[in-house]
Amino acid sequence: MKNLVILGSTGSIGVNALDIVAAHPDKYRVVALTAGNNIDLLHEQIRAFRPEIVAVLSESQAKELRRRLGPQGPEVLSGVQGLVACATHGNADMVVSAIVGAAGLVPTMAAIEAGKDIALANKETLVCAGSLVMSRALEKEVRIFPVDSEHSAIFQSLEGHRKHDVRRLILTASGGPFCNRSLAELSHVTPGDALNHPNWEMGRKITIDSATMMNKGLEVIEAHWLFDLPAERLDVHIHPQSIVHSMVEYIDGSVIAQMGVPDMRTPIAYALSYPERLPLKIPALDLCELGTLTFEKPDTQKFSCLKLAYDALREGGSAPAVLNAANEVAVEAFLNGGISFLNISRIIASVLELPREDEIEHIDDVLRVDRWARTRARRVISEIS
Numbered sequence: 001m002k003n004l005v006i007l008g009s010t011g012s013i014g015v016n017a018l019d020i021v022a023a024h025p026d027k028y029r030v031v032a033l034t035a036g037n038n039i040d041l042l043h044e045q046i047r048a049f050r051p052e053i054v055a056v057l058s059e060s061q062a063k064e065l066r067r068r069l070g071p072q073g074p075e076v077l078s079g080v081q082g083l084v085a086c087a088t089h090g091n092a093d094m095v096v097s098a099i100v101g102a103a104g105l106v107p108t109m110a111a112i113e114a115g116k117d118i119a120l121a122n123k124e125t126l127v128c129a130g131s132l133v134m135s136r137a138l139e140k141e142v143r144i145f146p147v148d149s150e151h152s153a154i155f156q157s158l159e160g161h162r163k164h165d166v167r168r169l170i171l172t173a174s175g176g177p178f179c180n181r182s183l184a185e186l187s188h189v190t191p192g193d194a195l196n197h198p199n200w201e202m203g204r205k206i207t208i209d210s211a212t213m214m215n216k217g218l219e220v221i222e223a224h225w226l227f228d229l230p231a232e233r234l235d236v237h238i239h240p241q242s243i244v245h246s247m248v249e250y251i252d253g254s255v256i257a258q259m260g261v262p263d264m265r266t267p268i269a270y271a272l273s274y275p276e277r278l279p280l281k282i283p284a285l286d287l288c289e290l291g292t293l294t295f296e297k298p299d300t301q302k303f304s305c306l307k308l309a310y311d312a313l314r315e316g317g318s319a320p321a322v323l324n325a326a327n328e329v330a331v332e333a334f335l336n337g338g339i340s341f342l343n344i345s346r347i348i349a350s351v352l353e354l355p356r357e358d359e360i361e362h363i364d365d366v367l368r369v370d371r372w373a374r375t376r377a378r379r380v381i382s383e384i385s
């Protein structure tokens with residue numbers, strides 16, 4: 001029996017992870033859950049999975065949840081302290097890191113410090129603080145299992161092979177809803193258009209990241225930290241069918257790929273159960289029915305966020321944390337109708353051009369840079385609006 005903590009249980013990944021737990025009650029027990037604001041769903045999850053402790057964002061929501069649960073309910077905490085208490089729960093074996101954005105960094109790092117294995121969906125943690133996270137995980141002998149579909153595919157395609165035989169990794173990208181639109185057409189797309197991902201049902205922030213292809217940029221940085229390869233050996237292919245989830249090219253020319261229907265339960269289950277595979281009720285992949293799988297190079301003029309992310313990875317230091325924070329602010333502004341789609345990348349580029357602190361030696365340095373970049377991004381937005 002594996003004891004799980006699910007950070008971000010009310011989100012798309014969190015709900016899928018609980019779906020797997022519900023299907024395999026003999027293998028998993030939930031000891032802690034955390035939500036942001038959705039206390040209605042958290043309440044249902046508490047009733048179904050009986051965690052010992054939960055956390056929400058604000059103390060007022062924690063109070064309301066305690067009232068609804070009554071004296072028999074689990075301990076209900078709030079704020080970052082609550083997240084950390086859940087992430088470091090004494091009985092936990094593994095923490096599913098599925099909060100969206102840099103808000104996932106502190107609890108994920110706390111889980112690593114407490115020696116918990118991590119099933120990592122929250123890519124922003126590695127983007128902001130990859131060097132610190134990976135070195136602490138190594139020191140604490142913590143294993144990080146990728147949940148992100150591309151990284152799970154690469155992880156699976158590396159199984160049984162030697163790292164020095166790898167020539168490059170090829171991350172696939174759907175191209176999002178605007179794959180076939182021109183740059184000119186992108187100037188007037190709406191949040192509704194951008195939220196209409198062709199293949200995946202995901203949270204709002206990552207769905208916009210897919211539309212700008214910042215998601216792929218963040219994933220290139222994530223792959224750099226997880227698989228220890230430089231930007232030059234991390235390529236992206238547009239693959240609109242999202243069937244090949246990513247590939248590893250070896251020095252003898254062999255390319256090993258992982259395929260499957262686009263359903264996050266497959267990579268989540270592999271992260272939870274590694275090295276075992278769990279039986280899942282997922283439609284079988286029918287390649288004959290599909291007929292054609294296509295691949296092409298990404299257009300980085302149209303999807304300039306992808307180029308910004310590669311540049312930030314090459315620059316190193318605080319650049320990836322700045323990229324991430326400015327992106328989070330810009331995506332939120334776009335979703336709220338405050339800026340146009342094309343301004344997302346312009347805002348990130350403007351913030352990256354400003355002089356800044358570059359020393360990242362401690363998690364507090366990352367948090368300071370993150371706050372700085374958010375303030376600057378908001379300033380740029382108010383100047384252009």
Ligand SMILES: NC(=O)C1=CN([C@@H]2O[C@H](COP(=O)(O)OP(=O)(O)OC[C@H]3O[C@@H](n4cnc5c(N)ncnc54)[C@H](OP(=O)(O)O)[C@@H]3O)[C@@H](O)[C@H]2O)C=CC1
Binds near residue numbers: 013
């Ligand atoms: N969805 C997917 O298929 C994939 C997602 N990922 C990554 O997984 C992560 C989660 O994505 P996804 O599930 O789509 O996101 P969602 O927006 O669906 O869910 C996010 C979760 O985080 C919680 N949350 C949001 N803000 C905070 C905060 N400040 N403090 C604490 N909790 C917070 C939300 O709570 P509430 O809703 O209660 O407010 C929710 O539980 C992201 O990093 C994403 O990039 C990676 C690959 C695929």
Ligand SMILES: CC(=O)[C@@H](O)[C@H](O)COP(=O)(O)O
Binds near residue numbers: 148176200215
């Ligand atoms: C499911 C998953 O892992 C997402 O990160 C997905 O890859 C997003 O699709 P894009 O390829 O469009 O970014």
Ligand SMILES: [Mn+2]
Binds near residue numbers: 148149150
């Ligand atoms: Mn992905």
